[in-house]
Amino acid sequence: MKEPPADLRIAHLLHTPQHVETVARMIYDEFWVGVQGGLTLDFLVQHLRGTGDFERVPLSLVALSGGQAIATVNLIDNDDAKRKHLHPWLAAMVVQERWRGHGIGSRLVTSLRPECPGSIELPSWLDGDLIALTGPGVALAAIQQAREEETL
Numbered sequence: 001m002k003e004p005p006a007d008l009r010i011a012h013l014l015h016t017p018q019h020v021e022t023v024a025r026m027i028y029d030e031f032w033v034g035v036q037g038g039l040t041l042d043f044l045v046q047h048l049r050g051t052g053d054f055e056r057v058p059l060s061l062v063a064l065s066g067g068q069a070i071a072t073v074n075l076i077d078n079d080d081a082k083r084k085h086l087h088p089w090l091a092a093m094v095v096q097e098r099w100r101g102h103g104i105g106s107r108l109v110t111s112l113r114p115e116c117p118g119s120i121e122l123p124s125w126l127d128g129d130l131i132a133l134t135g136p137g138v139a140l141a142a143i144q145q146a147r148e149e150e151t152l
Contacts, residue, residue: 001101001102001103002101002102002103003102003103004065004099004102004103004104004107005065005066005070005099005102007065007066008063008064008065008104008107009063009064009065010061010062010063010064010107010108010111011061011062011064012059012060012061012062012115013048013060013061013062013072014060016062016064016069017049019062019064019069020045020048020049021045022068022069023048023060023062023069023072024041024044024045024047024048025041026069026071026072026094026096027044027072027074027092027094028040028041028044030092030094031092031094032044048060058074058075058076058077059074059075059088059112059115060072060073060074060075061073061074061108061111061112061115063095063099063104063107063108065099070095070096070099070104071093071094071095071096071099071104071105071108072092072093072094072108073090073092073093073105073108073109073111073112074090074091074092074093075088075089075090075091075112075115076088076089076091076092077089090109090112093105093108093109095108
């Protein structure tokens with residue numbers, strides 16, 4: 001794994017509102033471009049502007065380097081109708097392509113855990129360092145198996 005930028009800083013999007021549009025664009029481009037009936041960029045901007053309370057979801061963290069947003073992770077109530085009992089829910093983690101493989105996603109997840117209002121239970125094996133060692137395919141396969149067995 002490559003080193004993250006030396007000036008990497010993780011912040012609440014609430015404290016860095018100048019990055020709302022950039023973060024919304026990152027999420028939109030990664031997950032919603034070309035999705036018929038999907039979320040719009042305008043909706044995402046408004047939704048992210050609603051991350052104004054540390055005691056409830058939605059909650060959004062942003063990774064910054066050189067004064068620019070380079071990654072994000074979000075905590076939402078839930079977006080899976082089959083698993084409504086699982087909440088809050090980690091969602092929309094995006095790391096700009098040039099920064100993938102630098103451990104930034106792991107840092108975001110690690111930073112998000114103590115910020116979670118109430119409790120959030122993530123499987124102990126869902127650790128950024130482990131995923132970096134095994135690769136995301138192994139982690140995704142384990143998550144899929146856990147879902148099939150209804151243990152996640």
